[in-house]
Amino acid sequence: MSSPPTAPPSLPETAPGAEPPASGPSPARRPLAFLRNTWRGLTSMRTALVLLFLLALASLPGALLPQRSLNAQLVDQYFADYPSLAPRLDRVGAFDVFATPWFAAIYLLLMISLCGCLLPRSLEGVRAARATPVATPRNLARLPHHASATLDEEPDAVAARVRSRLGVGSRFGWRSAEATDSEGVRTVSSEKGYLRETGNLVFHISLVGLLVGIAVGKLFGYEGQVIVLANGNQFCNTSILGYDSFRPGLRVDGTDLQPFCVQIDDFTADYLPNGQPDTYRADIGYQDSTQVESGDAGIWSPYELAVNHPLRLDGARVYLTGHGYAPRFTVTWPNGEQRTGEIQWQPVDQTTLLSQGATKFERPGVADDAQRQKSSLAITGLFAPTSSGGKVVTSTYPEMRNPEVAIDVLRGDLGLDDGRGQSIFAVDQSKVDSGQLVRVARANLVPGESTTLDDGTVVRFDDVTPWVALQVSHDPGQFSVLVFAILILIGLGLSLSIKRRRFWVRLTPAGEGRTLVELGGLARTDQAGYGEEFDRLRADLLDPKSDDKKDG
Amino acid sequence: MPVDPMLSAYSDLVFKAAVAVYTIAMLMHAVEYVLARTTAPVPALAGASAEGEVGGTLTATPPDGERAVPAGGRTRSDRFGGMAVSLTVLGVLLHVGAIVLRGLAVGRWPLGNMYEFASAIGLAAVVTWLVVLRRTPSIRRVGAFVLPPVLILLYLAGTVLYAQAAPVVPALQSYWLIIHVTTVTIASGLFLVAGFASIAYLLRRSGKLSGFTAKLPSVEALDRLAYRISAVAFPLYTFAVIAGAIWAEAAWGRFWGWDPKETVAFIAWVVYAAYLHARATAGWRTTGAAWINVLGFATVMFNLFFINMVVAGLHSYAGL
Numbered sequence: 024m025s026s027p028p029t030a031p032p033s034l035p036e037t038a039p040g041a042e043p044p045a046s047g048p049s050p051a052r053r054p055l056a057f058l059r060n061t062w063r064g065l066t067s068m069r070t071a072l073v074l075l076f077l078l079a080l081a082s083l084p085g086a087l088l089p090q091r092s093l094n095a096q097l098v099d100q101y102f103a104d105y106p107s108l109a110p111r112l113d114r115v116g117a118f119d120v121f122a123t124p125w126f127a128a129i130y131l132l133l134m135i136s137l138c139g140c141l142l143p144r145s146l147e148g149v150r151a152a153r154a155t156p157v158a159t160p161r162n163l164a165r166l167p168h169h170a171s172a173t174l175d176e177e178p179d180a181v182a183a184r185v186r187s188r189l190g191v192g193s194r195f196g197w198r199s200a201e202a203t204d205s206e207g208v209r210t211v212s213s214e215k216g217y218l219r220e221t222g223n224l225v226f227h228i229s230l231v232g233l234l235v236g237i238a239v240g241k242l243f244g245y246e247g248q249v250i251v252l253a254n255g256n257q258f259c260n261t262s263i264l265g266y267d268s269f270r271p272g273l274r275v276d277g278t279d280l281q282p283f284c285v286q287i288d289d290f291t292a293d294y295l296p297n298g299q300p301d302t303y304r305a306d307i308g309y310q311d312s313t314q315v316e317s318g319d320a321g322i323w324s325p326y327e328l329a330v331n332h333p334l335r336l337d338g339a340r341v342y343l344t345g346h347g348y349a350p351r352f353t354v355t356w357p358n359g360e361q362r363t364g365e366i367q368w369q370p371v372d373q374t375t376l377l378s379q380g381a382t383k384f385e386r387p388g389v390a391d392d393a394q395r396q397k398s399s400l401a402i403t404g405l406f407a408p409t410s411s412g413g414k415v416v417t418s419t420y421p422e423m424r425n426p427e428v429a430i431d432v433l434r435g436d437l438g439l440d441d442g443r444g445q446s447i448f449a450v451d452q453s454k455v456d457s458g459q460l461v462r463v464a465r466a467n468l469v470p471g472e473s474t475t476l477d478d479g480t481v482v483r484f485d486d487v488t489p490w491v492a493l494q495v496s497h498d499p500g501q502f503s504v505l506v507f508a509i510l511i512l513i514g515l516g517l518s519l520s521i522k523r524r525r526f527w528v529r530l531t532p533a534g535e536g537r538t539l540v541e542l543g544g545l546a547r548t549d550q551a552g553y554g555e556e557f558d559r560l561r562a563d564l565l566d567p568k569s570d571d572k573k574d575g
Numbered sequence: 576m577p578v579d580p581m582l583s584a585y586s587d588l589v590f591k592a593a594v595a596v597y598t599i600a601m602l603m604h605a606v607e608y609v610l611a612r613t614t615a616p617v618p619a620l621a622g623a624s625a626e627g628e629v630g631g632t633l634t635a636t637p638p639d640g641e642r643a644v645p646a647g648g649r650t651r652s653d654r655f656g657g658m659a660v661s662l663t664v665l666g667v668l669l670h671v672g673a674i675v676l677r678g679l680a681v682g683r684w685p686l687g688n689m690y691e692f693a694s695a696i697g698l699a700a701v702v703t704w705l706v707v708l709r710r711t712p713s714i715r716r717v718g719a720f721v722l723p724p725v726l727i728l729l730y731l732a733g734t735v736l737y738a739q740a741a742p743v744v745p746a747l748q749s750y751w752l753i754i755h756v757t758t759v760t761i762a763s764g765l766f767l768v769a770g771f772a773s774i775a776y777l778l779r780r781s782g783k784l785s786g787f788t789a790k791l792p793s794v795e796a797l798d799r800l801a802y803r804i805s806a807v808a809f810p811l812y813t814f815a816v817i818a819g820a821i822w823a824e825a826a827w828g829r830f831w832g833w834d835p836k837e838t839v840a841f842i843a844w845v846v847y848a849a850y851l852h853a854r855a856t857a858g859w860r861t862t863g864a865a866w867i868n869v870l871g872f873a874t875v876m877f878n879l880f881f882i883n884m885v886v887a888g889l890h891s892y893a894g895l
């Protein structure tokens with residue numbers, strides 16, 4: 024705005040009563056003065072502006088660099104691609120931006136700055152809402168909006184018209200005060216749009232509330248992932264150990280989970296001809312914690328778990344986050360001993376669900392540890408739900424239309440007793456490299472087919488069971504975050520749509536029943552748009568008979 | 576839901592027609608602009624309301640030249656401007672038709688991939704422009720600034736971003752798609768117009784290219800235009816982000832996870848909050864605020880193009 028007169032009379036960054044001391048403070052008061060100045064600096068609008076920018080800038084690496092919290096593999100890839108740059112970025116937390124101290128510092132400073140603005144402002148707002156409108160300025164013609172005319176009416180009549188036009192006394196009208204000076208000059212000062220401040224306060228307070236809600240979630244929430252076979256298998260939320268991965272909140276030790284159970288009865292996925300998924304659906308049953316605790320086992324409430332349709336139970340939510348296939352193999356050793364293994368394989372291509380994995384067997388009935396270790400078996404390879412056929416098996420479609428596995432059978436020491444954790448999707452490659460695990464067969468099998476090893480052991484590919492990936496989440500702060508988000512929106516709407524504005528009228532008797540009427544207007548906040556309203560007021564008050572006459 | 580290839584083909588055809596009509600409208604605006612006379616640089620608009628409120632006073636002719644216009648008649652520039660606006664309205668009708676046909680062809684809300692999204696942002700921008708124009712007809716010449724970015728957007732939509740009509744993946748099958756994506760689309764369209772109003776403001780104010788910018792409305796009118804649109808768009812954008820968070824809670828298992836798209840939405844939100852604050856901060860009210868507004872629009876576009884096309888995230892299934 025290039026016209027200075029329209030600037031609000033008191034700029035918001037001027038803290039009330041914040042005149043700098045005229046003389047230097049005494050030595051004892053210097054630290055105090057320093058603190059006060061720091062506080063003032065921190066709670067100024069300009070500082071808030073700078074902090075807002077810093078916050079935006081600080082978030083940017085979070086969008087441009089891979090983040091561990093989202094995808095640790097991409098971070099590893101980045102380290103491989105930029106071996107010299109990545110460690111340096113890592114040292115400043117560029118791969119965990121939103122968990123770094125400097126990110127926290129910026130938003131905490133912003134919050135302090137915000138509260139520092141808020142308290143004085145809210146007190147001021149309360150006072151202003153009670154106070155009578157500011158007295159009429161001496162020279163109304165110097166205001167950004169002004170007009171005057173001499174009307175053929177008594178001052179009393181004009182005053183009455185002003186009062187009714189401004190809706191004085193009505194809840195939705197202007198707040199007004201009238202005064203008459205010794206020379207019989209009357210003034211009406213009025214103000215409107217107090218709700219703007221209220222909206223502003225609601226907005227800023229809710230912002231703090233929102234952050235508190237988020238913090239509660241980070242402290243007391245948790246999130247766990249688990250894969251469950253969709254053939255009536257169950258999962259109970261009783262302990263962290265049941266999960267494949269678990270991310271506890273800072274104050275969660277896993278002893279106090281909501282002990283509900285789910286049972287995955289069936290899973291169906293529909294696909295379009297091009298392989299794009301159309302619907303995912305798991306038919307499940309569940310028992311809430313009271314049912315589980317009362318030992319009411321056996322009664323399962325049915326539920327259809329789907330994407331966008333989580334199960335909400337005991338303050339936790341259960342999501343369907345993925346699916347895949349678990350091929351089932353039966354191994355028959357020469358002595359007639361038989362074992363069946365069924366474990367999830369991992370999709371390596373999301374569009375065709377070509378999967379890879381490792382199904383591991385220890386030979387039963389072998390007492391000697393060393394002997395047993397040497398005779399373990401692993402079936403590794405690829406599974407194609409719709410096989411391309413031919414020697415090299417790939418998958419052409421994600422649905423099970425023509426399932427086939429292409430497997431290597433390995434025999435030897437799987438390293439399961441080494442005490443090291445190993446992937447359920449692969450064998451320990453070091454055992455293969457060291458020759459402790461040897462390939463003894465390679466075959467492509469469709470369900471029902473089998474292959475026979477050199478020692479007469481038979482490996483049969485029986486069938487395939489779908490599995491689902493579930494996520495269980497608990498966030499006790501979530502609801503308050505939603506409430507504050509809605510309040511933020513309401514506050515924003517009020518503070519951006521309502522204008523705080525003042526309107527003054529001076530009525531000077533001009534003799535012979537005539538009155539000089541002077542009007543003045545000032546928008547206290549952003550001035551865009553007071554003009555039209557002022558013009559209407561002027562037309563109604565100065566030109567009552569021809570209010571259709573437009574401003575020229 | 577099977578796709579109707581016939582309706583889809585008609586939709587594509589009507590979309591092209593809309594782009595063609597907008598292009599002609601833009602050329603008309605260009606002619607209007609060339610033929611127009613220069614407005615008074617600063618609103619020395621005698622007789623206008625004290626604030627210089629945009630109104631009948633900021634017409635193509637400076638107030639003191641009013642008598643030069645034949646009574647009841649219009650200048651040649653005005654005639655071209657009028658044609659430009661009529662064509663823009665026609666373009667909007669075609670554009671709406673294209674989007675509706677696309678929705679009918681796929682039997683779902685037509686905001687499921689980047690082509691549909693970019694096209695709808697363009698529509699939102701043009702409609703915003705027409706609404707603004709209806710309220711303050713005097714700024715018509717700004718059309719020469721508003722239509723080119725819209726056309727660039729639509730051109731990119733129809734080429735680089737184009738996607739065959741198809742159903743959407745399960746995660747997008749939710750009524751939240753309608754709520755979240757529609758509001759974010761409208762907000763983006765509003766931000767586009769506001770951003771270019773700020774660019775016009777900065778150009779005009781800097782005095783650079785003055786031969787070219789002198790025919791724009793006054794800096795006050797441009798600034799107010801930018802502010803008013805942003806003040807509508809920001810709450811809408813806030814709503815869209817909140818709706819996105821509610822949806823994410825149902826679809827992805829958490830309401831906020833710093834996914835790249837979420838992160839940049841947050842950045843854009845912070846930038847627009849800074850814009851509104853800058854307008855209340857001494858020393859930032861004018862040029863500073865306008866630059867921040869332009870930065871905000873750039874951030875929104877960055878989120879649309881760069882994050883969708885280059886950075887992989889959960890939002891990526893919006894598809895190319």
Ligand code: HEM
Nearest residue numbers: 035066067068071133136137140518548549848851852855
């Ligand atoms: C993320 C942080 C923040 C956001 C998104 C935000 C947003 C807003 C919005 C939208 C407005 C209304 C602007 C207008 O009047 O047109 C506003 C006003 C205001 N904000 Fe903030 N704010 C934030 C932080 C702060 C902080 C930290 C402070 C104090 C240091 C602050 C002080 C104010 C003041 C004083 C106003 C009133 C300005 C006026 O008179 O119009 N805000 N804020």
